[in-house]
Structure formats: C-alpha cells, structure tokens
Amino acid sequence: PQPHDTDAPIRLTDNDAALAKLSAVRQNYLSDPYIKYFVPRATFQPVRPPLINIGTFVRTVAIDDLVNQWLDLSSAEGKKCQIVSLGAGSDTRFWQLATGLRKDCLSKYIEVDFPENTMKKAMAIKKNKDLSTVLGAPADIKLGHGGTSLFSPLYYLLPADLRQNPTLSLSSLITRNGDAPPLLDASLPTLLIFECVLVYMSPQESNTLLRWFHTYFASQNDGRLGAIVYEMFGLGDSFGRVMVSNLRTRNVSLPGADPYPNVESLPSRFLNLDYTSAHALTLKDIRRDYIGADELDRISKLEMLDEVEELDLVLEHYAITWGLTVSGKHGAAWNEW
Numbered sequence: 001p002q003p004h005d006t007d008a009p010i011r012l013t014d015n016d017a018a019l020a021k022l023s024a025v026r027q028n029y030l031s032d033p034y035i036k037y038f039v040p041r042a043t044f045q046p047v048r049p050p051l052i053n054i055g056t057f058v059r060t061v062a063i064d065d066l067v068n069q070w071l072d073l074s075s076a077e078g079k080k081c082q083i084v085s086l087g088a089g090s091d092t093r094f095w096q097l098a099t100g101l102r103k104d105c106l107s108k109y110i111e112v113d114f115p116e117n118t119m120k121k122a123m124a125i126k127k128n129k130d131l132s133t134v135l136g137a138p139a140d141i142k143l144g145h146g147g148t149s150l151f152s153p154l155y156y157l158l159p160a161d162l163r164q165n166p167t168l169s170l171s172s173l174i175t176r177n178g179d180a181p182p183l184l185d186a187s188l189p190t191l192l193i194f195e196c197v198l199v200y201m202s203p204q205e206s207n208t209l210l211r212w213f214h215t216y217f218a219s220q221n222d223g224r225l226g227a228i229v230y231e232m233f234g235l236g237d238s239f240g241r242v243m244v245s246n247l248r249t250r251n252v253s254l255p256g257a258d259p260y261p262n263v264e265s266l267p268s269r270f271l272n273l274d275y276t277s278a279h280a281l282t283l284k285d286i287r288r289d290y291i292g293a294d295e296l297d298r299i300s301k302l303e304m305l306d307e308v309e310e311l312d313l314v315l316e317h318y319a320i321t322w323g324l325t326v327s328g329k330h331g332a333a334w335n336e337w
C-alpha cells in the first residue's frame, strides 16, 4: 500500500470476509468448493469461532435465498436476469450460480471492486482451472485495463471506486461504448448485491449509487430492479459501540455506519429513493424464523457454542434489507419478493 493510502484497510476487509467464508466451509456450515482458491495458503488458515461461523452461515443462506427467488421470478416471466455485485471482493456466488440448478437463468454477472482487488481476483481466476472453466474457453476470457478488469461471455469483473460519480465510474454498465452496447440490458430483471460494503461509504454516496440504478431501470426503462443490502445497524447501543470501536482500531473508516437506529428504519434506505417496496430482517430473526428446523438441527451439532447469549446480541446487529422497483406493467408477482 501507498504511505497514505486510507483505502487500504477498506480493501483488506475482503480478506476477513473470505476467511470467514472459508472457515464456515471447513466447519461444514456451508458448501463452497471455490472460496479456497481466493485465500492464500487456505489450508493453514485458522478457523473462526462458532459464533462467527453461524453468522456467516445465516447471512449466506439468506442472501442465496433472495437471489434464487429473483432468478425464479425472472424465469417465470420467461426472462434471463443480470446480477451486479458491488464491492464483491472474493465472493464466489457467481461460481455457485453458474454451476447450480438455475444456471440457465443468468444472462450476465458483473462484479465491481477497487482495482487492487479486481486485479487480485482476475489473477486468481486466470491461474486456476476450476475457476476459469466456469467462465468459458481460455480464448473467451480477456483481461483489460492493465489486468484490473476481466471479460467473459457471462462474467465481468470491473474496477471502480463506488464513492465516485457512477455516471463516470460505472458508465460502461449503462452507456454504449462505440459499437458495443451497454453491459446492462435495461429490459431484463436486474439484481444488485451490496454485501457488507455500504458501511464504507457515506450515506450520500450510497444514495447516489442506488438512485442512479433506480433512474436507469425504473424511470427510463420500465424495468424490474432489486437490491439486497447486508450491513450492521443499530450501533448506538452499548454492544453496537463495541462492534464499531473494534473496527475503528484497525483504521477502517466507516462513514456509513450510523444512520439506521433499528430494523424498522432500514427499509427507508430504499423507500426514500422511490423504490416501490422494501423489507428488512435481522440475522437473529432469519435464524429463528426462516432457517428450516433440519438445517438448524444440523448446524447445532457442528460445534460447541459457548457464547449462546452473545450470539443473539451479535445477530440482532446485522440485517438484510432488500428493495424493489417495478412498474405496474410487470404484474404483482415481483411484489411477493
């Protein structure tokens, strides 16, 4: 990192996310054959405490479920759908989807992160056959922008700073480049994923981004746009303050950490920007009400959990919020999401 590179600690949060995922996979909470390829010396990495593994499990299956529902809604309309993951880091959801039951439903999967992180990911993909064969034949996989971007028929990796004006930094998504059409087809159902990323941006910067996508898909194109946000919230209480100060000791700047005091306030993130509907659930609620009894039973046997009381305290400070923009023409089915 550069001497005064204040973004370096933000980029490094991806290592934590990937290590947490790897740990949950090694302890059999989740199955993910791809994450190990994004973690250097994966077999030597320590596993995380049970509490972290459970949190990673709940968050991952909940987002997977929302994504799968989105793909099914698209299929029901006879359309493929496109997904954009913002601040994707080492996320492997693309590989899981592209090799999974709903693979034919995907028209495009685009990931965006800082150029340092996209370059690392592009290199990992190029180096590893299990990753690259999912993208297509070697001739179909092209690197660009000094190795910081990667293009293939289905999967795109783009460098950008999400705090900058999206009209400049993300222009290739929605504007024609010479003969090439924009990457995103405004007529297709489109899903945005912000998994643990908006906390690193100011509320104004996240609003600009969410509004920019909303304008393209809703106001201009009569489209269907969904967005999933996973984040910490309610940080004003004593437990929340400990969580934030732990992160701050690592010099991670968190300009987006404060605006939502409780779970009821989370949907306003979308509703204030004229999305047609929005919902939020804490990880505590999701674990209690939405994970099947069999799964809960299975994971309860994986490890001894000493911190039972702390578990709910942690899980109630994390939430998944999802918002939808859909025009009347597209029918009520989408409002079930």
Ligand code: SAM
Residues within 6 Å of the ligand: 010, 011, 012, 013, 014, 017, 018, 086, 087, 088, 089, 090, 091, 112, 113, 114, 117, 160, 161, 162, 163, 194, 195, 196, 197, 200, 201
């Ligand atoms: N979404 C992934 C996941 O859940 O596994 C990674 C989460 S990691 C905690 C946060 C990621 O967001 C990092 O890869 C970081 O580089 C990226 N990020 C944060 N702020 C960003 C910005 N302004 N522009 C681009 N990427 C950003």
